[in-house]
Amino acid sequence: MRAITWVSIKEFVRNKILLGIIFMAVAIIFGSVVISSLALSEWEKIIVDFSFSAMEFFALITTLFLWSYLIWNELNKNTILLILSKNPSRKDFIIGKFFGFSALLLTELIVMFLAFLVVALLYNIPLNIYYLVGVYFIFLKMEVILAFVLFFSTFVSPFIALFGAIWIYFVSHSTSFIKFFVYEFNKWWALERGITSALYYIFPNFQALSLKEYFLSPYLNNYNWIRVWMSSLEAMFFILVLLIWAIWIFNQREF
Numbered sequence: 001m002r003a004i005t006w007v008s009i010k011e012f013v014r015n016k017i018l019l020g021i022i023f024m025a026v027a028i029i030f031g032s033v034v035i036s037s038l039a040l041s042e043w044e045k046i047i048v049d050f051s052f053s054a055m056e057f058f059a060l061i062t063t064l065f066l067w068s069y070l071i072w073n074e075l076n077k078n079t080i081l082l083i084l085s086k087n088p089s090r091k092d093f094i095i096g097k098f099f100g101f102s103a104l105l106l107t108e109l110i111v112m113f114l115a116f117l118v119v120a121l122l123y124n125i126p127l128n129i130y131y132l133v134g135v136y137f138i139f140l141k142m143e144v145i146l147a148f149v150l151f152f153s154t155f156v157s158p159f160i161a162l163f164g165a166i167w168i169y170f171v172s173h174s175t176s177f178i179k180f181f182v183y184e185f186n187k188w189w190a191l192e193r194g195i196t197s198a199l200y201y202i203f204p205n206f207q208a209l210s211l212k213e214y215f216l217s218p219y220l221n222n223y224n225w226i227r228v229w230m231s232s233l234e235a236m237f238f239i240l241v242l243l244i245w246a247i248w249i250f251n252q253r254e255f
Contacts, residue, residue: 017066022108025058026115033119044125051116052134052212059109059142060169067101068149068162091247098150098243105142109135130211133228137209140235144204145169147242154249172206175199204238205231 032050036043113135120127145165152161178196208231 018062018104018108021058021062021066022111025054025108025112028054028058029112029115030119033123044123047119047123047125048116049212051112051119052138055109055112055116055135056138056141058112059105059138060145062108063101063105063142063145063149064162064165067146068153068158068165090250094150094154094243094247094250098146101146102143105146106139109139109142134211137211137231140232141169141204141206141209144172144206144235144238144242147239147246151242151246151249154246154253168203169206171199172204173210174207175203176205176207204235209235 029051032047032054035050036046113131116131117127119125145168148168149161149165152164156164175196178199208227
C-alpha cells in the first residue's frame with residue numbers, strides 16, 4: 001500500500017495541471033488584496049472570505065476534475081493489470097490511491113494557506129486558531145468528495161462520477177437550509193418533512209464544515225468545539241463507508 005501511495009504522489013506531482021491549479025489559487029489569494037481595495041469597508045473580511053473561497057474552489061476543482069479522470073483512466077486501461085501483477089491486493093490499491101491523493105490535496109491546501117498567511121501578515125489581519133480549523137474543514141469536505149469520486153469511478157464513467165460528485169457537493173451544502181425552510185412553514189405535508197429529514201441524515205452536512213461566516217466575527221469566541229469533533233466523526237464515517245463500498249465493488253471487477 002505504501003508503494004502505491006508513493007507512486008500515486010509522484011504521478012500527480014508530475015502532472016502540470018495540478019501545478020497550474022496551485023499557481024492560480026495562490027495568485028487569486030494575493031489578488032484578493034486588489035479586490036478588497038475597492039471596498040469602502042470590511043476589507044479584512046473580504047480578503048479572508050475571498051481567500052478561503054479560493055482554497056475550497058481550487059481544492060474542489062483538483063478533486064473533481066483531475067482525480068476523477070486519472071483514477072478512471074488507470075482503472076480502465078492496462079496500467080491496472082501491470083500494478084496488480086506485482087501482487088498488491090485490490091484493497092491496497094484503492095486505499096493507496098486514496099491516501100496518495102489525500103497527501104497531495106493536503107499539500108495543496110497548505111501552500112494556499114501559507115499564501116493567505118503572507119497576505120494576512122502584510123496587511124495586519126488578526127490571526128487565530130480558527131483559520132486552521134477552517135482549512136481542516138475544507139480538507140474534510142474534499143476527502144468526502146474524493147471518497148465519492150473513488151467510489152463512483154469503480155463502476156461508472158468519469159463523466160458520471162464527476163456529475164455525481166458535483167451533485168453531492170451542492171446537495172450536502174443545502175440540506176441544512178432546506179430542512180430549516182421546510183420546518184419553518186406549516187403548510188408542508190408530513191411527506192415533505194420526512195424526505196427532507198432523510199436527505200439531511202443520508203448526505204454529509206457540509207454546512208457544518210464551514211467557518212467563513214465566523215471569521216472576524218464577535219461570535220467566534222462562542223464557537224462550540226464539540227461541533228468540530230462531531231463534524232469530523234461524521235465526515236470520517238462517510239469516508240470509511242464509501243471506501244468499503246469502493247473496495248467491495250473493485251473486488252468484483254474482472255480485468
